[in-house]
Amino acid sequence: MTRKILLVNGPNLNLLGVREPGVYGTDTLDDIVDLVTETADGLGFGVRAAQSNHEGVLIDAIHAARTDCDAIVINPGALTHTSIALRDALSGVALPVAEVHLSNVHAREEFRHHSYISPIAEFVIAGAGIQGYEFAVRRLAHLLG
Ligand code: CA2
Numbered sequence: 050m051t052r053k054i055l056l057v058n059g060p061n062l063n064l065l066g067v068r069e070p071g072v073y074g075t076d077t078l079d080d081i082v083d084l085v086t087e088t089a090d091g092l093g094f095g096v097r098a099a100q101s102n103h104e105g106v107l108i109d110a111i112h113a114a115r116t117d118c119d120a121i122v123i124n125p126g127a128l129t130h131t132s133i134a135l136r137d138a139l140s141g142v143a144l145p146v147a148e149v150h151l152s153n154v155h156a157r158e159e160f161r162h163h164s165y166i167s168p169i170a171e172f173v174i175a176g177a178g179i180q181g182y183e184f185a186v187r188r189l190a191h192l193l194g
Contacts, residue, residue, distance in 0.1 A: 051095045052193065054186060055114040055144075056085050057107060058100040059126030059135075065151075073151050076179045085122065088183045092190040094119070104128060108138040115142040120189040122147045122182060129154075129164045136165045145192060147185035150175040 058078060066077035082098045089096045097118065099110040107128070114121060121144050128135050129150070139146050146169060153176030154161040167173050172188060174181040 052119045053095040055118040056098040057123040060102045088186045111138040148173045
């Protein structure tokens with residue numbers, strides 16, 4: 050059976066490439082999904098991609114991964130800085146989690162410096178643009194062996 054990675058993108062990431070290219074670049078969410086899918090495919094993994102602007106929908110997608118996914122790559126968007134519920138969902142499914150941010154959140158406003166997700170993530174990648182998602186897939190595949 051093919052192993053699978055859940056790719057989760059949080060609120061407003063559907064606007065990527067459409068608004069604020071100065072901060073987040075010109076790549077779109079579809080570009081991210083394509084990059085993750087191609088990278089995972091080359092390593093023998095399948096991908097299920099989810100994006101929502103609603104916290105509960107993201108939590109449901111994470112719960113669903115419990116039975117058929119092996120790892121999670123997540124860019125929680127602004128929920129990174131606010132959501133204990135998202136963190137609890139990620140802890141609850143007990144899969145390895147890679148936290149990815151397009152921008153270097155530590156070089157931005159103070160409120161972006163704290164993440165509720167980082168303490169339960171295997172690793173965090175910030176500021177590498179969409180390449181960060183590719184690194185995350187490669188590292189998770191390596192960790193899973
Ligand atoms: O750098 C990242 O990947 C972030 O997770 C992006 C979030 C932000 O709240 C985090 O602090 C860091 C925001 C995603 C919103 O993306 C947009 C894209 C285009 C136009 C407007 C928003």
